[in-house]
Amino acid sequence: MKIVALAGGVGGAKLADGFAEILSPEDLTIVVNTGDDFEHLGLYISPDLDTVCYTLAGIASPETGWGRADETWHFMENLERLGGSTWFRLGDKDLATHLERTRLLKAGQSLSEITAHFCTAWGVGPTVSPMSDQAVRTVVLSDEGELAFQEYFVARRCSPHVSGFRFEGIEAALPAPGVLDAIYEAEAIIICPSNPWVSIDPILKVPGILSAVKEKVVVAVSPIIGGKAVKGPAARMYKELGIAPSAQAVAEHYGDLLAGFVIDSIDRELAKDLGLRALVTDTIMTRKEDRIRLGKEVLSFTKDL
Amino acid sequence: MKIVALAGGVGGAKLADGFAEILSPEDLTIVVNTGDDFEHLGLYISPDLDTVCYTLAGIASPETGWGRADETWHFMENLERLGGSTWFRLGDKDLATHLERTRLLKAGQSLSEITAHFCTAWGVGPTVSPMSDQAVRTVVLSDEGELAFQEYFVARRCSPHVSGFRFEGIEAALPAPGVLDAIYEAEAIIICPSNPWVSIDPILKVPGILSAVKEKVVVAVSPIIGGKAVKGPAARMYKELGIAPSAQAVAEHYGDLLAGFVIDSIDRELAKDLGLRALVTDTIMTRKEDRIRLGKEVLSFTKDL
Numbered sequence: 144m145k146i147v148a149l150a151g152g153v154g155g156a157k158l159a160d161g162f163a164e165i166l167s168p169e170d171l172t173i174v175v176n177t178g179d180d181f182e183h184l185g186l187y188i189s190p191d192l193d194t195v196c197y198t199l200a201g202i203a204s205p206e207t208g209w210g211r212a213d214e215t216w217h218f219m220e221n222l223e224r225l226g227g228s229t230w231f232r233l234g235d236k237d238l239a240t241h242l243e244r245t246r247l248l249k250a251g252q253s254l255s256e257i258t259a260h261f262c263t264a265w266g267v268g269p270t271v272s273p274m275s276d277q278a279v280r281t282v283v284l285s286d287e288g289e290l291a292f293q294e295y296f297v298a299r300r301c302s303p304h305v306s307g308f309r310f311e312g313i314e315a316a317l318p319a320p321g322v323l324d325a326i327y328e329a330e331a332i333i334i335c336p337s338n339p340w341v342s343i344d345p346i347l348k349v350p351g352i353l354s355a356v357k358e359k360v361v362v363a364v365s366p367i368i369g370g371k372a373v374k375g376p377a378a379r380m381y382k383e384l385g386i387a388p389s390a391q392a393v394a395e396h397y398g399d400l401l402a403g404f405v406i407d408s409i410d411r412e413l414a415k416d417l418g419l420r421a422l423v424t425d426t427i428m429t430r431k432e433d434r435i436r437l438g439k440e441v442l443s444f445t446k447d448l
Numbered sequence: 449m450k451i452v453a454l455a456g457g458v459g460g461a462k463l464a465d466g467f468a469e470i471l472s473p474e475d476l477t478i479v480v481n482t483g484d485d486f487e488h489l490g491l492y493i494s495p496d497l498d499t500v501c502y503t504l505a506g507i508a509s510p511e512t513g514w515g516r517a518d519e520t521w522h523f524m525e526n527l528e529r530l531g532g533s534t535w536f537r538l539g540d541k542d543l544a545t546h547l548e549r550t551r552l553l554k555a556g557q558s559l560s561e562i563t564a565h566f567c568t569a570w571g572v573g574p575t576v577s578p579m580s581d582q583a584v585r586t587v588v589l590s591d592e593g594e595l596a597f598q599e600y601f602v603a604r605r606c607s608p609h610v611s612g613f614r615f616e617g618i619e620a621a622l623p624a625p626g627v628l629d630a631i632y633e634a635e636a637i638i639i640c641p642s643n644p645w646v647s648i649d650p651i652l653k654v655p656g657i658l659s660a661v662k663e664k665v666v667v668a669v670s671p672i673i674g675g676k677a678v679k680g681p682a683a684r685m686y687k688e689l690g691i692a693p694s695a696q697a698v699a700e701h702y703g704d705l706l707a708g709f710v711i712d713s714i715d716r717e718l719a720k721d722l723g724l725r726a727l728v729t730d731t732i733m734t735r736k737e738d739r740i741r742l743g744k745e746v747l748s749f750t751k752d753l
Contacts, residue, residue, distance in 0.1 A: 185490065185551050217520050221544030225569045227551070235540040239526035246490050246532070264530045 144442055145170045147329040149356075151342020152179075152191045153208035153374050154366055155335035156198035157428040159269075161438025162333070163199050164431075168268030172325035173199075174352075176337070177254070177273045178281035178310055178345035181293045183231050186241040187248055190293075191342065192258060192273055193240055200265035208374065211236040230298045255319040270325065274346040277316040281341050282309040292341065301376040305383040308340055316349050326355040331445045334363035336426060338377040339396045340384075356400065362445045363397050364405040364426060364437075365390040373427060391417060403448045405441055420448060449747055450475045452634040454661075456647020457484075457496045458513035458679050459671055460640035461503035462733040464574075466743025467638070468504050469736075473573030477630035478504075479657075481642070482559070482578045483586035483615055483650035486598045488536050491546040492553055495598075496647065497563060497578055498545055505570035513679065516541040535603045560624040575630065579651040582621040586646050587614040597646065606681040610688040613645055621654050631660040636750045639668035641731060643682040644701045645689075652705075661705065667750045668702050669710040669731060669742075670695035678732060696722060707753050710746055725753060 144166065148159050150173055159173045173195055180189045190209065197203035197211060204210045214234035223229045233241065240261065247257045253276040262271050281292040285303035295303060326332065337343055347353045367388050372378040381388035390406040394417050404419055407426040414421040422444040428434045449471065453464050455478055464478045478500055485494045495514065502508035502516060509515045519539035528534045538546065545566065552562045558581040567576050586597040590608035600608060631637065642648055652658045672693050677683040686693035695711040699722050709724055712731040719726040727749040733739045 184547055185554065186547075211526075215520055215522050215540065217540035218523065218543045218547075221516075221541045222548055225544060225548045225566060227544065227548040235520065235522035235543075236526045238523045238540075238543065239530060239532065242489055242491075242523075243527055243530045243532040249490065261530060 148173045148333045150335040151176045151337030152194045155337035156195045158335045161434030171269035176342045187245045199267045275316040280311040331360040336364040336366040360402045362403040368407040369409040453478045453638045455640040456481045456642030457499045460642035461500045463640045466739030476574035481647045492550045504572045580621040585616040636665040641669040641671040665707045667708040670698045673712040674714040
């Protein structure tokens with residue numbers, strides 16, 4: 144089965160990793176949000192791309208889900224001593240990714256070319272692609288004004304009250320090379336359990352992607368479980384936007400794009416009110432086996448739609 | 449006693465460290481070669497400045513003399529995995545210096561401002577100053593054509609046959625702020641045991657520095673001991689330029705600039721032929737005590753001139 148998975152950070156990366164264990168590399172393309180990308184200390188940082196690649200390479204930190212396993216922080220400690228900026232933590236191993244990517248971007252390579260090159264180096268089989276090679280920047284509209292995503296998310300720890308989002312540069316962005324082809328060739332599109340507002344929406348809003356996705360069987364896995372997000376500010380965002388956070392709210396967010404929806408066993412009673420085919424199963428991916436089991440169930444559910 | 453020390457890398461840094469242990473911070477200014485500076489992986493790297501600062505801060509690697517003590521190489525290992533450039537080794541701790549300096553330079557600060565700021569952070573008391581805030585680049589003329597200094601020194605491990613040197617940009621360079629004042633106020637100028645061709649000459653050739661130095665009592669410490677350099681390519685350069693490497697050749701290089709010269713005990717018999725006042729003593733600085741003892745002897749010798 145040939146699929147395209149749309150993914151943001153940790154949750155999306157875990158399910159994508161499950162698919163990677165099941166499918167042949169040529170049957171899986173993971174299109175990743177780059178709205179969180181930013182420049183910091185002169186480095187181009189692409190948090191979701193790195194999380195997906197590190198996870199699939201088996202080198203992600205098992206404690207945090209992002210960053211590198213067995214990371215060291217000697218760079219950061221010494222930067223702090225020099226009075227440098229430390230609100231965004233960069234590990235010694237992780238730094239190699241940012242520095243080399245920045246160098247290659249300056250040398251004229253595209254983000255998708257660099258990602259492909261890194262994936263080869265890391266032994267990642269499936270295609271991992273940024274949603275676009277053009278800069279799209281998620282801006283959080285809040286009671287404290289407009290905030291760049293990482294400022295809201297990391298520096299301010301999601302404390303400003305969210306009123307909406309804006310994806311700067313998205314009108315001029317093109318789907319990265321191969322993304323539309325992969326969607327066209329796919330039997331189904333899986334929306335991973337990532338934040339609908341700031342991980343999946345930016346991907347779908349890159350001109351051309353939504354209309355290509357609409358032609359396909361689309362299945363989403365709810366990132367909201369029992370009214371809460373496993374990780375990240377999705378539930379908080381729903382509340383601040385005046386919507387009760389629930390799997391149902393996620394389904395409504397995607398609307399008639401979905402042919403099927405995957406919800407956690409804890410939300411079992413919501414299944415009948417969704418108005419679409421639902422798979423009810425355990426969706427929290429604590430261990431590697433959980434990713435593979437959920438991946439298999441989602442693929443089998445999707446095949447049956 | 450108020451002095452200005454002119455220094456390149458490891459040998460110069462060690463003697464400067466000896467002076468720093470003896471003199472009050474306000475009585476010591478170390479003017480450092482920046483002809484070896486270069487841009488690498490998008491970072492501004494200033495090897496001699498870093499060696500001097502790390503040494504005075506007590507954080508230099510005791511094994512190599514350059515780089516940081518207890519350094520780790522996780523960045524480098526991961527850069528190598530990505531196919532990045534690894535000919536110039538950058539440690540995790542050291543990276544903080546390069547990244548923060550590059551960021552501050554891009555933000556409009558000068559190299560001398562940044563060096564002063566870093567010295568405060570590292571607890572370095574004496575003034576450490578780049579020779580100039582303008583870019584001067586040592587180019588090695590060789591049988592393989594012109595080579596940027598680090599390319600000759602690190603990438604090619606000094607294997608090309610040297611025929612001369614060129615200091616790109618030196619005509620337009622100005623002494624860094626405070627350098628001429630420090631020389632003017634100094635009772636003596638000490639030329640540290642650094643490479644005359646590529647560490648001291650660039651400093652002296654910054655317009656204005658040589659004529660200011662000439663007004664002072666100048667003492668040099670020979671970097672050539674028993675016909676050999678303790679570290680680095682000085683002896684090899686002498687040979688390739690057709691001059692037998694010796695303490696005498698160093699004295700001749702500086703010519704009538706010198707009022708006194710410090711040579712190693714091993715070169716004792718050269719003292720009488722130098723035609724200038726000489727201090728004969730042990731000049732190899734293996735331990736911290738050697739630096740202090742040599743520093744004291746050099747200062748006392750200089751005072752007596």
